[in-house]
Amino acid sequence: EAGVAQSPRYKIIEKRQSVAFWCNPISGHATLYWYQQILGQGPKLLIQFQNNGVVDDSQLPKDRFSAERLKGVDSTLKIQPAKLEDSAVYLCASSRRVSSYNEQFFGPGTRLTVL
Amino acid sequence: RKEVEQDPGPFNVPEGATVAFNCTYSNSASQSFFWYRQDCRKEPKLLMSVYSSGNEDGRFTAQLNRASQYISLLIRDSKLSDSATYLCVVNLESGGSNYKLTFGKGTLLTVNP
Numbered sequence A: 001e002a003g004v005a006q007s008p009r010y011k012i013i014e015k016r017q018s019v020a021f022w023c024n025p026i027s028g029h030a031t032l033y034w035y036q037q038i039l040g041q042g043p044k045l046l047i048q049f050q051n052n053g054v055v056d057d058s059q060l061p062k063d064r065f066s067a068e069r070l071k072g073v074d075s076t077l078k079i080q081p082a083k084l085e086d087s088a089v090y091l092c093a094s095s096r097r098v099s100s101y102n103e104q105f106f107g108p109g110t111r112l113t114v115l
Numbered sequence B: 001r002k003e004v005e006q007d008p009g010p011f012n013v014p015e016g017a018t019v020a021f022n023c024t025y026s027n028s029a030s031q032s033f034f035w036y037r038q039d040c041r042k043e044p045k046l047l048m049s050v051y052s053s054g055n056e057d058g059r060f061t062a063q064l065n066r067a068s069q070y071i072s073l074l075i076r077d078s079k080l081s082d083s084a085t086y087l088c089v090v091n092l093e094s095g096g097s098n099y100k101l102t103f104g105k106g107t108l109l110t111v112n113p
Helices: none
Strands: A005-007 A010-013 A019-024 A031-037 A044-050 A053-056 A065-068 A075-079 A088-095 A110-114 B004-006 B011-014 B019-025 B032-038 B044-050 B055-057 B060-065 B070-075 B084-095 B098-103 B107-112
Touching: A005 A088, A010 A019, A019 A088, A019 A110, A031 A075, A044 A065, A044 A075, A044 B098, A053 B098, A075 A088, B004 B084, B011 B019, B019 B084, B019 B107, B032 B060, B032 B070, B044 B055, B044 B060, B044 B070, B070 B084
Parallel strands: A010 A110, B011 B107
Antiparallel strands: A005 A019, A019 A075, A031 A044, A031 A088, A044 A053, A065 A075, A088 A110, B004 B019, B019 B070, B032 B044, B032 B084, B055 B060, B060 B070, B084 B098, B084 B107
């Protein structure tokens, strides 16, 4: 079974530029998550999709971050414009369904550096 | 109070040592609990779930005390390959039958030869 795929793996941009990340979850997984992990911290949930609908985006900075999951499969996360404090690893995860014992599978992440 | 707090670490132990990680969580309505492992510059991976009765997987033992809102992970006979960051994770129902994982900051373990 193929894992969660993400691209690009690394991205360096200057502040105020735009950037987009792509994620393809494990086949058949209805739930997709985007996390931000700042160095030395645990992952923080940005947005959660159930199929192609948003179920939680309470921690997404909506003035600059947006995400979509068209057709309920792959997803993109965009930052526009980027700030220095957006430097982090952006992790995508998926799970078969949402439950009290759901296991989330993470992709390798995209390491973003904002200069 | 942070939602999930872990020992700050780092922990440096010799091979064969026993090491214990502690974690507390603030929301008593939390539903389920996990330990994830994250290798350097890699993604987190589920290590084990944590049950009230305690559970063991080889050299790893996890314990949950709901009354104290406390979770622990014990690693016996530590190996070089156990070197990683250990993340305490709490699953909380966030409304509408939705659940959200909240991660602690992680505790870095280095096992030395």
